[in-house]
Amino acid sequence: MPRPASVAVGGYYPTPSQLIPDIAGLLDPSPALECKTTHYDKTWGDYLFLDPCAGDGSALFDLIRAMFLPNNPSGNLHQLSRGNGPTVKVIACEMERGRYKALAKKLPVVMGKNSHQSKAVHADAFNLVLGNESTSTQGANVLYLNPPYDFDRLHGRLEQRFLARFTQALIPGEGLLLFVVSYYALAASASFLAQNYEKIACYRFPDDAFESFKQVVLVARRVSSVLKLPVEGKSRAELQILGWAEDASTIPVLPSRDEVKPGYRHRLHSYSHGGLSNVAVAGVDLEALATSARPWQVGACSRGDSTRLKIVSESGLDKDYSDFVGQPYPVAMPPKPTHIALALTVGAFNGKRIEPNSGTDAPPILLKGAFKKELVTYDEVKNKVGDVTGRKQLEAPQLTITALCLETFTYHEIKPVSVENLAPTGSPNIGEMNVLDILTFYSQSLAQLMAEQFPPLHHPAKPEQALHLAEAGRKPFQAQSQAVQGLLKLLAQGANPFLIGEVGTGKTTMALLTAWAMSETNYRSTVAQLRAQEVLTAPFRPVRNTLVVCPPHLLSTWKSQVEAVLPGAKVVVVENLADLPG
Amino acid sequence: MNKRTLLIEQNEKDQSGKVVKTRQFQAELLAYIQADKLWKGGKAETDNIRPVWAMFAGSEQELRSFIANLQTGKRAEVPTTSYSSRSAPTRYEFLRSSGYRYLWQRVASEEGQNAALVTVYLPDLFRLDPGMIDPKLCQFVMLPPRWWVEAQKEKLNQDTELCNFLLSHARAVRLKSFGKVGFTDKDLLAQLPQAAYFAAYLDRRTKNPLPDGLDFYLQLYFYALREGIATRHAPLKNYERVDQNEKWGWARHQGLGYHETDINQAGLLPGVAVHVPQTRLDDFLSWQVKLYFSVQQKLSARAENAQLTQLTLPIIEKAS
Numbered sequence: 001m002p003r004p005a006s007v008a009v010g011g012y013y014p015t016p017s018q019l020i021p022d023i024a025g026l027l028d029p030s031p032a033l034e035c036k037t038t039h040y041d042k043t044w045g046d047y048l049f050l051d052p053c054a055g056d057g058s059a060l061f062d063l064i065r066a067m068f069l070p071n072n073p074s075g076n077l078h079q080l081s082r083g084n085g086p087t088v089k090v091i092a093c094e095m096e097r098g099r100y101k102a103l104a105k106k107l108p109v110v111m112g113k114n115s116h117q118s119k120a121v122h123a124d125a126f127n128l129v130l131g132n133e134s135t136s137t138q139g140a141n142v143l144y145l146n147p148p149y150d151f152d153r154l155h156g157r158l159e160q161r162f163l164a165r166f167t168q169a170l171i172p173g174e175g176l177l178l179f180v181v182s183y184y185a186l187a188a189s190a191s192f193l194a195q196n197y198e199k200i201a202c203y204r205f206p207d208d209a210f211e212s213f214k215q216v217v218l219v220a221r222r223v224s225s226v227l228k229l230p231v232e233g234k235s236r237a238e239l240q241i242l243g244w245a246e247d248a249s250t251i252p253v254l255p256s257r258d259e260v261k262p263g264y265r266h267r268l269h270s271y272s273h274g275g276l277s278n279v280a281v282a283g284v285d286l287e288a289l290a291t292s293a294r295p296w297q298v299g300a301c302s303r304g305d306s307t308r309l310k311i312v313s314e315s316g317l318d319k320d321y322s323d324f325v326g327q328p329y330p331v332a333m334p335p336k337p338t339h340i341a342l343a344l345t346v347g348a349f350n351g352k353r354i355e356p357n358s359g360t361d362a363p364p365i366l367l368k369g370a371f372k373k374e375l376v377t378y379d380e381v382k383n384k385v386g387d388v389t390g391r392k393q394l395e396a397p398q399l400t401i402t403a404l405c406l407e408t409f410t411y412h413e414i415k416p417v418s419v420e421n422l423a424p425t426g427s428p429n430i431g432e433m434n435v436l437d438i439l440t441f442y443s444q445s446l447a448q449l450m451a452e453q454f455p456p457l458h459h460p461a462k463p464e465q466a467l468h469l470a471e472a473g474r475k476p477f478q479a480q481s482q483a484v485q486g487l488l489k490l491l492a493q494g495a496n497p498f499l500i501g502e503v504g505t506g507k508t509t510m511a512l513l514t515a516w517a518m519s520e521t522n523y524r525s526t527v528a529q530l531r532a533q534e535v536l537t538a539p540f541r542p543v544r545n546t547l548v549v550c551p552p553h554l555l556s557t558w559k560s561q562v563e564a565v566l567p568g569a570k571v572v573v574v575e576n577l578a579d580l581p582g
Numbered sequence: 583m584n585k586r587t588l589l590i591e592q593n594e595k596d597q598s599g600k601v602v603k604t605r606q607f608q609a610e611l612l613a614y615i616q617a618d619k620l621w622k623g624g625k626a627e628t629d630n631i632r633p634v635w636a637m638f639a640g641s642e643q644e645l646r647s648f649i650a651n652l653q654t655g656k657r658a659e660v661p662t663t664s665y666s667s668r669s670a671p672t673r674y675e676f677l678r679s680s681g682y683r684y685l686w687q688r689v690a691s692e693e694g695q696n697a698a699l700v701t702v703y704l705p706d707l708f709r710l711d712p713g714m715i716d717p718k719l720c721q722f723v724m725l726p727p728r729w730w731v732e733a734q735k736e737k738l739n740q741d742t743e744l745c746n747f748l749l750s751h752a753r754a755v756r757l758k759s760f761g762k763v764g765f766t767d768k769d770l771l772a773q774l775p776q777a778a779y780f781a782a783y784l785d786r787r788t789k790n791p792l793p794d795g796l797d798f799y800l801q802l803y804f805y806a807l808r809e810g811i812a813t814r815h816a817p818l819k820n821y822e823r824v825d826q827n828e829k830w831g832w833a834r835h836q837g838l839g840y841h842e843t844d845i846n847q848a849g850l851l852p853g854v855a856v857h858v859p860q861t862r863l864d865d866f867l868s869w870q871v872k873l874y875f876s877v878q879q880k881l882s883a884r885a886e887n888a889q890l891t892q893l894t895l896p897i898i899e900k901a902s
Contacts, residue, residue, distance in 0.1 A: 007650035009603040010643075095644050098592065098604025124641035126696050148643075153688075284697045287583050289639050290612055292689050293699050293849035295727040300688040306729075312685060316710030316782060317727065321734045321775050324782035325794050350785060351794025368791035373714040397714055404791045409872045411790050411864070 002150050010096050011148020011158075015059040015180055016209045024066035025257030026203070026219045027142070027176060028265035032086045033068075036271040044086035048274035050140035052125035052166050053147045054092035056102035060144055061110040063178075064088055066257075078112025090118040091140070091279055093125045123281040125162065130169050131278025139171035141274040146180035149213065153300065157188035167196050169276070173224030174269050182214045187245035193220065194238035195227050199266060202244050203254035216244070216251055219266055326351040326453070332486040332497065334456040340439070340446055344369030345399060348453045353406065355445045361428040362441040366404040367414075371397040401438070405430045414438055457493070457535065458486040467529050470522040472513055473567040480506050480513075487514045492530045494538030508558065512565040518543040545581070584844050586611040588638075588658040588674060590651045605656070607648040609640040611674070612699070613848035616818065619839040620707055620721050620857050623677045630657060630675040634723065635703040637848040642688060642696040649684060649700050652676045676702055711786050720787040720863050723840070725853040726776050734775035744796070745771055751797035754877045757804045761832035770800065777803035780812070780854055788860070790867045798874050803854075805873075807833035811866055812856045815842040 002011065015023070035044050051060040062073075068088060069075045077088045090111065094100040100122040108115040121128065147162035155161040159181045170177065177197060179189075183204060186193075193200060197220035204216045229235050234242070244251050288303060296317050297309040311318040319327075329348055343349060349367050356362035374396050381390035401414040415434040417423075424436035439446070459465050460482040467485045469476070476484065483499065487510070490497040501507050517526045523542035530536040548558055559571045574580055589608045614636035618624030624632055638645060652658065655678040659671040676682050685701040706712070707723045738745065749767050752758065758765050774796055781799035784806075785792050792798065806812040816824055816834035818841045824834045830852075840855035858866075 004650045004654055007647055008654050008656070009605050010607065010647040012603055095607065096604055096647070097589065097606035097608065124643045126643060127641050284610075284639065284641050285691070286585065286610055286612075286639055288691070289689060289697050289699065290583065290847050290849070293612070293637065293639075294687060294729055295637070295701060295725070295849050296685075296730075298685045298687060300690070303689055303691045309687065314705065314709040314711070316779070317730045320737065321778035321796070324778060325785055325792070347785075350791060366791035366793065368789065370789045371714045372717045372789065374717065395714075400789050402789045402791060404793075404871060406875070409875045411868055411871075413789075 002148075007148075007150070011150055012055060012096070012099070013146070013149070013213055013215075014055050015146055015215075016205070017058060017062060019205060019209060019254065020059060020062040021066045021070075021257050022254050023178060023180075023217055024063050025255070025260045026178070026201070026217070026265060027067060028262065028267040029067045030267070031270035032268040032272070034270050043271075045269070045272040046087045046089065046274050047142070047268065047272055048089045048091065048140045048276065049142045049144060050166065050169055051090070051092045051144045051146075052128065052162060053145065054094045054099075054103055054120070055146075056094075056099045057092055057106045057110075057120070059146065060090065060092055061106060063144060064090070065110070076110055076112030076114075078114045087114060087117065089114070089275060091121070091130075091276065092119070093121040093123055093128055095122070095124050097122065119279050121279060121281060126165060127282050127284070129278070129280045129282050130276050131280075138273060138275055138277070140169050140175055140276070141171060141268060141272055142176050142178065143167070143170050144178045144180075149182050149185060155188060157185045159185045160188040160192060163189055164192060167192075167222060170222040171272070171274065172222055174272065175222040176266050176268070177218070177220045177222065179218040179220075180215055181218070183216045183248040183251060184214065184245055186216070186218065186241050190238045190241035190245065191229065191234075193218070193241055194235045195229060196223060197221060197237075198223050198227075200237055200241065201264070201266075202241075202251050204248055204251040206253055210248070214248060216248070217254060221266060328453050328455055330457060331454045332457050332490050333482065334459055334461075335450055335454045337447070337450075339454075340450060341369070341399075343450060343453065344401060345371060349446075349449055352449055352453075354442050354449065356428075356441050357444045360441050362433075363405050363407040363430055365406060365430060365442070367401065367438070367442075368403075369399060369401045372400055374398045401435060403430055403433075403438070457489045458482070465533060467517075467526070467533075469513060469517055470525065472516050472565055473563075474509055474565045476509060476513055477506070480510050484510050484513045484517065488517055488526065488530065489533075489535045491518070492536045492538060492540050508561045509565055512562060515543055515546045516566055520544060583847055587661065588648075589661045590648060591657045591659050591673065605647070605651055607644050607651065608661075609638040609645050609648040609658070609700075611658075612637045612639050613842075613844040613846075613850070614674075615723070615725075615843070615845065615853065616841045617707065617723060617839060617855055620723065620855060621680070621704060623680045624839075628675070629670070630673040632675050632677065633702070634707055635701070635725065636674070636676075638700045638702070640698065642698040645698045645700055649702075652702065653682075653684070654678065680704060681706070710783060715787055715789055716860070718860060719857070720784070720860055721855075721857040722783050722787060723853055723855045724776070724780050724783050725845075726779055726851050728849050728851055731775045731851055734778075735772065738771065738774055748774065748797050748800060750881060751877060752800055754881060755801045755805075755873065757800065760804055760808060761829060762827050763829045765829075773803065774800060776851065776854070780806070784856070784863075787856075788863055788867060790864060792867070793871060793874060798870075801874060802870055805870060806856070806866070807854070809866060810835045810837070811858050811863065812854045813838040813840050814852050814854060816840060 032045060032047055049060060049064055054060055064077065065073050068077065068080050080088060092103055094103050100120065104120040107118055107120045111118045143166055145162055145166060147159050150158040152158040152161045155164065163179065200218065200220040202216050202218045204210055292303050294306050294309055296312045296315040298312060299309040301308050316324065326348065335343065344367065351366065353364055354367050355364050375393040376396045377391045377393050379392035380388045383389050403412050403414055405412060412431045417434050417436055424440050425432055425434055427433060427437065428441060467488060469481060469484060487497045487499060499507055499510055516522060520542045527536065527540060550558055555573055562569050562571050572579055572581060587608055588611050590605050592604060592606050614633040616631060617634045621634060640648065657673045657675045659673045662671050682702050683705045687699040689697050689699065691697065708725060749770065752770050757770055777799040778796060780803045781792065807814065813835040814830050814833045816836045818839065824836060825831050838855055838857050842853060
């Protein structure tokens with residue numbers, strides 16, 4: 001990802017000015033300087049240069065001057081067309097206001113009296129509407145493209161998105177591309193370039209300039225019609241571009257202008273009608289955009305269709321009004337009585353009426369556990385005279401349990417129990433109860449609520465829910481076998497299960513048995529059983545290889561455990577990529 | 583539609599005096615919310631507006647750069663015109679240290695345009711679940727979007743029996759006569775999704791258990807607004823007065839400093855802000871549950887009587 005500071009300037013990396021004459025040297029303008037004799041008069045062609053990310057225009061204008069006025073770098077192009085040369089026009093677009101102002105200021109200076117045929121546009125380049133583009137007779141002769149270097153959701157790289165968009169504006173069979181990008185960004189454009197361009201050449205910037213952004217300049221001519229790529233494999237051009245993107249040392253260094261042999265230059269056509277009938281900006285339709293606003297949703301959508309957006313879960317709006325409080329929470333295995341405290345704190349009992357055990361005088365209640373944010377000072381900072389100038393504090397959550405008595409409709413905080421006094425008070429008066437009294441007086445209702453609120457995916461007590469696990473080198477204990485069945489059912493529902501247990505509970509064995517049940521050997525049987533129990537709701541594929549990521553000191557343990565649990569399995573310790581089995 | 587074009591404030595030089603690249607990107611500020619009393623950054627004395635929530639619109643590329651500048655601590659300002667250049671521009675600031683979150687919604691039009699909407703907000707104020715309860719203060723902003731409320735209303739309207747049941751409780755706790763204008767049955771039912779959403783926020787910020795029922799939620803919502811536990815949008819300036827003759831005038835409390843600007847054009851319905859000490863909230867909830875259950879008892883007694891009358895009336899008529 002690009003740094004935020006880079007995005008904040010719009011990914012603006014101007015081409016080093018000292019390299020512009022050398023880049024200009026890749027193109028041969030001499031055919032354009034030849035005149036065409038018509039029946040009536042001698043005429044020259046029209047040449048359009050397009051730069052959708054023009055910055056302050058320095059690169060584009062210097063390029064044009066270097067091509068057409070090599071001996072007069074500060075001259076204006078009107079001199080060129082004053083009866084003895086072609087007409088050069090420019091369309092330059094810049095999004096940032098300060099740079100656009102500089103661009104608009106330079107344009108008349110460089111273009112001279114021809115400036116009315118050129119245009120500087122202040123816009124997001126993707127909102128440009130270019131008339132007559134993609135027609136065979138008109139378009140741009142040269143596309144100078146030095147876009148922001150960034151990722152793009154659809155095209156992989158933003159550079160490719162620019163390339164795909166503005167290639168359409170080049171004259172087919174004639175237009176030339178100068179694509180200034182980081183060498184690795186060429187990978188995203190390889191296929192597109194191979195289909196849409198010919199005579200592709202690439203040069204990397206000289207070492208001192210290359211160091212900053214690893215830039216190269218790719219020069220090519222747009223083909224007259226899109227080339228077909230081979231059905232299998234890649235075309236030669238694509239492979240070559242991918243090779244450049246892989247290793248910059250394979251790319252020749254940009255030669256100085258005088259070093260380029262004439263035959264290696266990309267020639268402008270001798271007579272051209274470069275130009276676009278219309279250049280406009282399609283501003284963002286704010287009203288339509290505001291109408292499609294879906295607050296608390298993210299993603300990409302098309303106007304009028306929001307189905308692909310995702311609701312931001314922290315807004316809670318992925319739920320219906322009726323699901324905000326006390327919704328059931330499906331779990332892998334049935335909760336244990338000790339989970340009651342957890343259930344209370346996650347709000348699983350919120351709003352649920354809790355009845356006292358039969359035969360007791362306790363009132364029905366609503367019960368809620370919550371963690372209060374408490375700060376505990378663990379250190380004080382003092383000055384020289386001993387005054388406290390600062391405190392270091394830790395956030396220490398404190399559990400409180402509150403009951404609403406449904407006889408008196410009053411709130412009561414339930415007292416905690418201490419390690420020294422682990423006894424219930426025995427009082428049925430809710431105002432005097434401690435946590436143990438709650439468990440004593442309301443155990444039946446709490447147990448029932450636990451079962452209702454935490455429906456298990458796999459219940460060990462129900463034989464119809466059992467999965468028959470394939471035999472392995474080590475027979476799991478009953479509890480381990482049940483955990484493996486729970487893991488498999490979670491995987492079958494598309495979840496990424498966590499297996500958490502203390503040291504020595506057999507997590508390694510259980511993980512290996514889970515992988516074994518999903519291996520190609522046992523896959524069919526496992527899937528059939530999951531299907532029969534109707535718990536298979538997500539794609540569930542056979543496992544061929546299992547990657548274990550563990551601390552280095554556990555590598556040998558894992559190896560020996562795999563040998564013991566799955567005797568036939570092959571274990572490879574991966575220390576570098578070459579160790580991976582092909 | 584109200585438009586507010588913002589431009590990233592331009593500094594030609596950085597703090598060390600080095601000339602920086604220009605970054606005057608622009609975006610449209612569709613809507614924003616101020617709630618200065620609800621967060622630390624809002625309490626500092628500054629002329630800049632520090633929204634707790636804002637929605638920007640613009641072309642995707644430009645918005646990306648605009649937002650990146652906000653994220654790096656740059657301010658955005660309303661560009662000055664030649665007429666207004668004497669006065670200082672209105673500046674909007676999103677403190678980098680406050681942990682703002684940015685949500686992107688990219689919208690492609692049929693014409694191939696790429697536009698985007700970006701929501702900027704303080705998660706501590708807007709997230710439904712704060713994780714732990716603040717032992718001193720309960721504060722949040724509930725901002726219901728139109729798309730969600732409409733979908734919920736549709737579901738509710740299908741259950742006539744539930745609606746009638748809810749209305750009988752609403753009538754018993756006199757919700758219809760809140761404010762000078764009052765509320766019709768339809769008005770009250772239209773507020774049910776917001777009431778449930780509000781109760782969900784409150785439930786996650788109090789240690790006290792709340793009865794689970796839409797009738798209670800509706801009562802809680804209206805009473806919280808009336809008692810100043812919560813507020814709807816209110817004028818910011820002290821000299822501006824709330825119009826008590828307006829339908830929701832009774833629910834606007836200037837003291838809480840909650841102010842919305844153009845949120846309806848960002849697909850939102852009016853939000854509600856809460857800023858109340860836990861002790862006051864405890865008292866309020868104790869009162870509310872007592873009120874709720876006492877009314878429930880009366881309603882069920884009345885229903886039993888009605889049932890009894892229905893059973894005995896034919897016998898009495900026969901006898902007479």
